[in-house]
Amino acid sequence: MLLPNIKHPNQLKKLSVDELEDLAVQIRQFLIEKLSVTGGHLAPNLGVVELTLALHYCFDSPRDKMIFDVGHQAYVHKILTGRMDKFDTLRKYKGLCGFVKRAESEHDVWEAGHSSTSLSAAMGMAMARDLKGDNNRVIALIGDGALTGGMAFEALNHIGHERKKLMVILNDNEMSIAPNVGAMHNYLSKIRSDRYYLRAKDEVEMLLKKIPAIGGKLAKTAEKMKDSLKYMMVPGVLFEELGFTYLGPVDGHDLSKLIDTLQQADNVDGPVLIHAVTTKGKGYRPAESDSHKWHGITPYKIESGQVLKAVGNPMYTEVFGQTLVELGEQDERIVAVTPAMPGGSGLIPFGKKFPDRMIDVGIAEQHAATLCAALAMEGLKPVFAVYSTFMQRAYDQIVHDICRHNANVMFAIDRAGFVGADGETHQGVYDVAFMRHIPNIVIMMPKDENELRHMMKTALDYNDGPIAYRYPRNNVRGVPLDPELKPIPIGTWETVRRGEGYAILAAGPMVQLAEEAADLLKREGISVEVVNARFLKPLDGDMLKKLAASGTSMIVLEEVSQAGSLGSSVLEYFAEQGIHDAVVSLMGIEDRFIEHGSIQEQREEVGLTLEAVCNEIRSLKTARTATLGKRSFTS
Numbered sequence: 001m002l003l004p005n006i007k008h009p010n011q012l013k014k015l016s017v018d019e020l021e022d023l024a025v026q027i028r029q030f031l032i033e034k035l036s037v038t039g040g041h042l043a044p045n046l047g048v049v050e051l052t053l054a055l056h057y058c059f060d061s062p063r064d065k066m067i068f069d070v071g072h073q074a075y076v077h078k079i080l081t082g083r084m085d086k087f088d089t090l091r092k093y094k095g096l097c098g099f100v101k102r103a104e105s106e107h108d109v110w111e112a113g114h115s116s117t118s119l120s121a122a123m124g125m126a127m128a129r130d131l132k133g134d135n136n137r138v139i140a141l142i143g144d145g146a147l148t149g150g151m152a153f154e155a156l157n158h159i160g161h162e163r164k165k166l167m168v169i170l171n172d173n174e175m176s177i178a179p180n181v182g183a184m185h186n187y188l189s190k191i192r193s194d195r196y197y198l199r200a201k202d203e204v205e206m207l208l209k210k211i212p213a214i215g216g217k218l219a220k221t222a223e224k225m226k227d228s229l230k231y232m233m234v235p236g237v238l239f240e241e242l243g244f245t246y247l248g249p250v251d252g253h254d255l256s257k258l259i260d261t262l263q264q265a266d267n268v269d270g271p272v273l274i275h276a277v278t279t280k281g282k283g284y285r286p287a288e289s290d291s292h293k294w295h296g297i298t299p300y301k302i303e304s305g306q307v308l309k310a311v312g313n314p315m316y317t318e319v320f321g322q323t324l325v326e327l328g329e330q331d332e333r334i335v336a337v338t339p340a341m342p343g344g345s346g347l348i349p350f351g352k353k354f355p356d357r358m359i360d361v362g363i364a365e366q367h368a369a370t371l372c373a374a375l376a377m378e379g380l381k382p383v384f385a386v387y388s389t390f391m392q393r394a395y396d397q398i399v400h401d402i403c404r405h406n407a408n409v410m411f412a413i414d415r416a417g418f419v420g421a422d423g424e425t426h427q428g429v430y431d432v433a434f435m436r437h438i439p440n441i442v443i444m445m446p447k448d449e450n451e452l453r454h455m456m457k458t459a460l461d462y463n464d465g466p467i468a469y470r471y472p473r474n475n476v477r478g479v480p481l482d483p484e485l486k487p488i489p490i491g492t493w494e495t496v497r498r499g500e501g502y503a504i505l506a507a508g509p510m511v512q513l514a515e516e517a518a519d520l521l522k523r524e525g526i527s528v529e530v531v532n533a534r535f536l537k538p539l540d541g542d543m544l545k546k547l548a549a550s551g552t553s554m555i556v557l558e559e560v561s562q563a564g565s566l567g568s569s570v571l572e573y574f575a576e577q578g579i580h581d582a583v584v585s586l587m588g589i590e591d592r593f594i595e596h597g598s599i600q601e602q603r604e605e606v607g608l609t610l611e612a613v614c615n616e617i618r619s620l621k622t623a624r625t626a627t628l629g630k631r632s633f634t635s
């Protein structure tokens, strides 16, 4: 066995191609076994085994900078750079990160989680190298899915213009998470399949050179003809025109061809793009035959490929997806827009039922947002189904195109709150802060799945501008579903538990936690009111005023970054109203990034637990007693 002895990538350089091929088999075996227990991004990593081996064989990490787009396909890189023994802890609390992580290794030079950043990063590193007078290589590995992201196009444009020496390896497996979409995807497919395109580039150029040079008047026409011939016959001419040397398409599982191509690329003085064709899930039949499902997978049985799912209630995502179908049947103006996440966002049933009203734009959150604004302005009812974390990409479009136009866009913000194993790049904890200050928007969060359904109806019936409902990456509570969906009056909160003296204003799944805390504290003789603060914007001013007037001490409890949160807006509200004696305590997420682990572990890390909530109420009680005691003493 070669694999257990690999501690540093420079050991690969001594191996023959046959040995590298053996190593590829062992790496696949290792990944299939380890991930069957931990889960993780299996199919993307099985697809890049040879590519990663060839990179480390040909180049010298960490001196040469290897940048992995998204970073979900860097497991093989982690194995080859001394982290093999940590795979039992993959994506677990304090364990190996599922993405590239600089703190883990000097070989991890660029962190990601969100897609399409690698080319900009590579360009930055290449420019820094040249300014510093260094001569290291810079290599970006980007998938055909990630190439659909606007940032990637922006970077291609810049790189092709500056012509810095750097290498882009395009890992083309025809898949994003779902099958890839878009004109670039069609172009790549054409290169892969057209027999003319498959002709080696050298061969074509030789052929063109054989056309005799013609002098005089005819020369220009002949040159033009040569150019057109080149267009017809040279693969990747689009990239060539953008200033790259295009090499490929090359079989991304053929180690000797890959090594040759990388060495050839290394001799190019300027940007070079290697088009590697790979199979996502390569070497494990279930993953090869359904790489969509196996993109990110929970634990499974190796022999059968049966996925071991925890039994439990459905996810919020599923309730959203089913309800959208119901609403879609009633209102044909509804159009669903997804930036490359039809499965993750629960839109497959909607897409099956209404294929014409389902739009997958690729990894293009900015475009999706502006597109939604325009659809709305033409009288349709677009639902922008997006994960909280990826919506970050579309901030300007939300301000400039959706909210400023006051367009009737419905936001279905999934994965709001902690997300667990994907960790800090994916936490859905910033959207409240970056949305609630934008004029015109309404933001809701349901306490359970039944309320989510009513919120979806609320959003549909609302015609006064953008409206969002955000829901967590959790299983639903399992409450009964009302057969009839009714809109909720905008800006109204709901008292779910009566109490006196103390109140917890909670959002989303924190309502349940607040109820549990109220139950527990009741036994200690502390009476706590629980308010479902289901509108994060606008606030329920009447309720806030009443609570303040009755001298109720309040906690605002929420699973979002505290800076800019609902809690902040409650404080702002009291300040605006001139209410200066309200006692408000904030429980949200402190000002730092929270790493991977389970959602429960992440909550524990920031003190969003039953114990912490009870302690906060107890300390409010101590402070209150002390203040009251002092008052009665001085009066």
Ligand SMILES: Cc1ncc(C[n+]2csc(CCOP(=O)(O)OP(=O)(O)O)c2C)c(N)n1
Pocket (backbone or CB within 6 Å): 044, 047, 070, 072, 073, 113, 114, 115, 142, 143, 144, 145, 146, 147, 171, 173, 175, 176, 177, 280, 295, 339, 340, 341, 363, 365, 390, 393
């Ligand atoms: C901005 C952003 N939007 C969406 C995602 C979710 N996502 C993660 S990987 C992926 C597909 C990437 O496809 P590709 O680059 O071809 O890599 P592959 O997994 O196919 O190797 C998507 C959509 C993301 N990481 N970042």
